[in-house]
Amino acid sequence: MTGRKASLSPREAKRVRTRQRLTEAALRLMSERGINGTSVSEIATEAELANGTFYLYFKDKSEIVAAVCQAVTLAMHNEMDSRRLSLEEGSARVAFGTQQFIEIAAAEPTWGRLLMSAFTEFEAIKDDISRYMRLDVALGVEQGCFTESVDEFVIDTLLAILRAGIEARLGGAKAEVGARAAEYHLRVLGMSAADAHRVRLATDKVVESQASR
Amino acid sequence: MTGRKASLSPREAKRVRTRQRLTEAALRLMSERGINGTSVSEIATEAELANGTFYLYFKDKSEIVAAVCQAVTLAMHNEMDSRRLSLEEGSARVAFGTQQFIEIAAAEPTWGRLLMSAFTEFEAIKDDISRYMRLDVALGVEQGCFTESVDEFVIDTLLAILRAGIEARLGGAKAEVGARAAEYHLRVLGMSAADAHRVRLATDKVVESQASR
DNA sequence: TCTCATAATGGGGCATCTCTCATTTTAGAG
DNA sequence: CTCTAAAATGAGAGATGCCCCATTATGAGA
Incomplete structure (x- = not known):
């Protein structure tokens, strides 16, 4: 039930990984500075991604929250x-x-x-x-x-x-x-x-x- | 104990009144939109004062809060x-x-x-x-x-x-x-x-x- | 009535944030 | 190895907010 990875194409796998990097970065920052105290660009930087990449994975900030x-x-x-x-x-x-x-x-x-x-x-x-x-x-x-x-x-x-x-x-x-x-x-x-x-x-x-x- | 007004010069009285206008405006707005949701310029406008006047009465936003x-x-x-x-x-x-x-x-x-x-x-x-x-x-x-x-x-x-x-x-x-x-x-x-x-x-x-x- | 200290003004500098988009980079498919 | 779709980039438009300050208006006292 957990091992879905095998069925993912390399492309899909990358997408999933990047999304997870963003979510984990957001969790780290938000738990330190609070939800409102964390900006989208901080999340992207923490995830070692560019600002705009965030919006390929989440419609807006509230969605990642x-x-x-x-x-x-x-x-x-x-x-x-x-x-x-x-x-x-x-x-x-x-x-x-x-x-x-x-x-x-x-x-x-x-x-x-x-x-x-x-x-x-x-x-x-x-x-x-x-x-x-x-x-x-x-x-x-x-x-x-x-x-x-x-x-x-x-x-x-x-x-x-x-x-x-x-x-x-x-x-x-x-x-x-x-x-x-x-x-x-x-x-x-x-x-x-x-x-x-x-x-x-x-x-x-x-x-x-x-x-x- | 309440009637201190008599001992105030006209200038002081005006200062007190203006300050109170600001505080009351702030209370009205902050109770509606929340503290963080209320900006200094909104408070000034609600008190019918210019933006900068606010800072003659309060050092910064946190002071009026x-x-x-x-x-x-x-x-x-x-x-x-x-x-x-x-x-x-x-x-x-x-x-x-x-x-x-x-x-x-x-x-x-x-x-x-x-x-x-x-x-x-x-x-x-x-x-x-x-x-x-x-x-x-x-x-x-x-x-x-x-x-x-x-x-x-x-x-x-x-x-x-x-x-x-x-x-x-x-x-x-x-x-x-x-x-x-x-x-x-x-x-x-x-x-x-x-x-x-x-x-x-x-x-x-x-x-x-x-x-x- | 005139003077000048005090009150008030409001434009704007600076910082921050969200979200967009034209462009470049990457990496899988053939 | 080449082609191309997907992934990633990052500058910047557009908003908003805090606070400052050069300037103007007011009104109490002489």
Whole structure:
């Protein structure tokens, strides 16, 4: 499924490679200087291409922004998926997902910083990020773990907490903030502080098994 | 204390008036188009002044941004103060303050929208906004209402929820989101959903007495 | 009424950014 | 090796924005 390269003509292969050079350059720069703080010509230069070449691969700047953000959220979700689905309770999935997401953003700061920039400069990214969250929350509600029902405002609140967690972590805060953000999620969803703590603790062994992979 | 005008020479009075015209124009435009989306020449034009006049009153753009943000946060705090201080419990103050703040932002959307823009384009505003919040939270911790201790991350989380509340409200959500944001604050601080609800309900009569002023 | 410090003007220098296009370079196909 | 389509180039048009400054207008006080 991954090895499509064989079926590409040399011409197509080159096109794909150049496009990827641009996307990777854009990710590097945008995560450092922010999305709006990065110009098209900087991206081209970083990719060792001329200014105009950019426009043979992307209609305009917004198109590469969307591509980069999508690539990053996809990469982050891939980094999580398998482990989360082994948990049966919605509450555990929420706690685990939140903590994982923050930890991945911290371990891969290029991704994390891009997310931070995208939160303010490419709002559409929220939909991608919240996609997995909605399912876990809905599951928890269905199972009766949470008293809060799922609506836009609850999701926005959880996203806001997630964002604060990533930001703190990138700013040098200890890994503990990931765990706290996870418990805050559960509390907002209606669980008591004690229950939230217990559920989150239970996910820790899964987290540790990942750390030692 | 307000009537300082009498002691101003005509020249000084004119200077003050012109400066205020600029600040008000800036507030109008920035709340509509965002801080970064508003240019100095647009501000000058809106204030019916020439481009260069701006620089007789502000060193640069960032100076008027700071002035406008400070003016708005001050105005909002003034709109709240008296009522909040009549509450004795930290938890009640937090709930009341949060709900009030969101309601004021919704009632005065020019202020609210400026805040939204400032959250992303003038980060220093967070310090001003959180100043009152820190005191209320600290009081609640001291009284044992909250299990969570006060640190930067908790404050950032509360700010993030506040922001989500204002944004939702400005986006047309019902007043209910203010109350929910208030309860989320209490839950994050460690109160059970039931206690949070009770405390927040108790503040409602104060809120209503204000609505009918 | 006249003077001159202060207020206001607005054109433009300089920097930056997006996107275009006429031209050159590259490399696969025959 | 040659031909040619695709890839890449990079100068620059067109916009916009910040800020400066030489110049003009105003109005308070003598």
